[in-house]
Amino acid sequence: GDSIKIESQVNAQYIRPNRVIYDMQFASREEDLPGVLARSEGNPPLNIQGDPSVNLCYDNLRIAFNFLHEVFGRNSIDGRGGPLIGIVNFGFFFPNATWSISRANMQHVPVFGNGWDNDPWNQGAPLNTWAGMFGGFVGSLEVVVHEMMHGITQTHAQLQATEEPGALDEHLSDVFGIMAEQWQKKQTVEEADWLIGEDCLIPERKGFALRSFVNPGTAYEFDSDNLNFRGFAKDPQRAQWSEKYTASEDRYGVHINSGIPNKAFCLLAKKLGGYSWEKAGQIWYSALTSNEVRKDCTFRRWAMHTVDAARKDPGFGNPVADKVLEAWMEVGLKLRW
Ligand SMILES: [Zn+2]
Structure with a gap:
């Protein structure tokens, strides 16, 4: 009846992400994963001089969560409101993003590098803007969702990796x-x-x-x-x-x-x-x-x-x-x- 309908509307309002962002601080050894805890759900933006990676990851994971929930009715990666973990600053200007198993907590988590610190199209000249150095991968919504999606795909189909x-x-x-x-x-x-x-x-x-x-x-x-x-x-x-x-x-x-x-x-x-x-x-x-x-x-x-x-x-x-x-x-x- 009506009371059940009202209850489900209330619950829908309270469906929200549980984000946890770790910072590798440029370490790249597997045993260093996941890095240090940098920002978890509900905490204010981090103020790290010149490096927006943690906050970009936090913000993009929210948009990703909303996209999956509003468009596909899905609650997080596992469909049951599980945590959304992101790892940033992997390696020294590691120009990539990947999906990795963290030994520390045995979960599959998206890992983001920072992109190049030089311009490959200009004989490797150093880039003099932070924009070229930080946030390139984790600042890209489609890259963040790409890595998250590997977890969703794995929930439904354990596709071989080759x-x-x-x-x-x-x-x-x-x-x-x-x-x-x-x-x-x-x-x-x-x-x-x-x-x-x-x-x-x-x-x-x-x-x-x-x-x-x-x-x-x-x-x-x-x-x-x-x-x-x-x-x-x-x-x-x-x-x-x-x-x-x-x-x-x-x-x-x-x-x-x-x-x-x-x-x-x-x-x-x-x-x-x-x-x-x-x-x-x-x-x-x-x-x-x-x-x-x-x-x-x-x-x-x-x-x-x-x-x-x-x-x-x-x-x-x-x-x-x-x-x-x-x-x-x-x-x-x-x-x-
Ligand atoms: Zn991929």
């Missing part, structure tokens, strides 16, 4: 990262830039990003072979099944082949129009949380899960499922049941 299952893990993280950015900016699929981490490499260099959904393989290119990101001088992502990378770098291409499903998601989102998180994103979330995704899931099998998820949803049904099928065909995947 080859196609590993690339799907990267793909899911990119999809929810890019949607969080679009949601925060209230951008339609046509307004969005569909770039991951455009503030991460060197913020001053406009037009460079870590990955591109629209044209995988074109996000960045260094002008010297000695400079690289993850060992590549040029964005190595693939956009078509026929171009799939099969050599052993990057755990058999987990960040390279994720371009193929990324492109399919972008094509579908544009076919359906409006906001990515209202249509394509809901289909992807249903497919993942069906708990039917196996640890050795291939691109083909994942594609079939998404088509099935669209078909089963009364709000979408066959017309939308056909569009999902079309998007996968456009990146070269032929599906048969």
